[in-house]
Amino acid sequence: MPLIRVRRAGVVPAAVLRQRLTPDERARLDRAAPADRDAVASVLLLARRAVAEACRVEPDAVRVRRRCPRCGSAAHGVPVADRADGGPVPHVSLSRGGDLVVVALCDAGPVGVDVEPVRPIGDDLARVVLAPGEPPAAGSHGLLRTWSRTEAVLKAAGTGLAVDPRALRVSDAAGRPAVRVVDPGAAAALTPAPGTRWWLTDVDAGADHIAALAALLPQDASSTLDDSSSPLA
Ligand SMILES: CC(C)(COP(=O)(O)OP(=O)(O)OC[C@H]1O[C@@H](n2cnc3c(N)ncnc32)[C@H](O)[C@@H]1OP(=O)(O)O)[C@@H](O)C(=O)NCCC(=O)NCCS
Structure with missing residues (x-):
């Protein structure tokens, strides 16, 4: 049964975490905008620690690099895990938002x-994110939740915002999480391969944050979600 792990942590000052980062991670931290550095350091550490936990190895036996599917750059794009011993690694995604960082791992896709x-959201977001006829996500902060669901799907697809968010619906008529690709132009990028399907859920991130999680899973498999807080300091 596919296992999806979510690990959440509050942002910790980069100065506190710097010693625990690898040389590559410190170089990445130094390239980040000063305002982002605390969150960048936090997610770098959380991601490596989460991958190590999933692989049952020490944190210094894994690394999480980047690979851009569009231009091939190693400086940005989809996070990709490696193990020093060459063993199997999960798929990885990560996000920084406000004073929270989140990492998701999936062994099946x-x-x-x-x-x-x-935060307060203006009508502009509705024009940017809602597909024609799409209702906002149910519950409080519906548009923000729609945005979070959309970004989660586009990250799992590996496209990010290179695909127009209005190319897909992320809520059914009742506002529950559900993925439907509505723009034929985006079908090649977003339609699951034969034998696989979209899986989408909201994640409880407390009162001050909205979070969502998407995965491409085998058609008939039900998944297990292991979601926990994992403080860094
Ligand atoms: C991915 C994206 C949606 C991030 O949104 P955001 O809300 O600002 O930031 P988040 O903190 O939630 O996520 C950032 C993480 O998404 C991941 N990411 C970036 N591009 C990604 C992609 N194409 N697919 C999946 N994940 C991606 C990275 O791990 C990044 O963290 P990092 O900067 O530490 O490497 C947006 O930045 C994007 O679409 N980027 C790609 C644009 C693109 O294709 N550029 C082409 C360059 S050649």
Whole structure:
């Protein structure tokens, strides 16, 4: 049965975490905008620790690099895990939002996670994210939740915002999580391969954040979600 792990942590100052980062991670941290550095350091550490936990190895026996499916760059794009011993690794996704960082891992297929700080949202977001006729996600902060679901799906697809968010619906008529590709132009990028299907859920991230999780899973498999807080300090 596919296992999806979610690990959440509050952002910790980069100065506190720096010693625990690898040289590659410190170089990445130094390239980040100063305002982002605490969250960047936090997610770098959380991601490596979560992959190590999933692989049952020490954190210094794994690394999480980046690979851009569009341009091939190793400086940005989809996070990809490696193990020093060459053993199997899960698919990885990560997100920084407000004072929270989240990492998702899946052993059965690509995964995407997104976290957004709760904030006032204008009508502009509706025009950017809602597909024609799509209702906002049910519950409080529906548009923000729609945005988070959409980013989670687009990350699992590996496209990010290179695909127009209005190409897909992420809520059914009742506002529950459900993925439907509505723009034929995006079908090649977003339609699951034969034998696989979209899986999408909201994630409880507390009162101040909205989060969502998407994965491409084998058609008939039901999944297990292991979601926990994993403080860094
Ligand atoms: C991915 C994206 C949706 C991130 O949104 P965000 O809400 O600002 O930021 P988040 O913190 O939630 O997520 C950032 C993480 O998404 C991941 N990510 C970036 N591109 C991704 C992609 N195409 N697919 C999946 N995950 C991706 C990275 O791990 C990134 O973290 P990092 O900066 O530490 O490497 C957005 O930045 C995007 O669409 N980027 C890709 C744009 C693109 O294709 N550019 C082409 C360059 S050649």
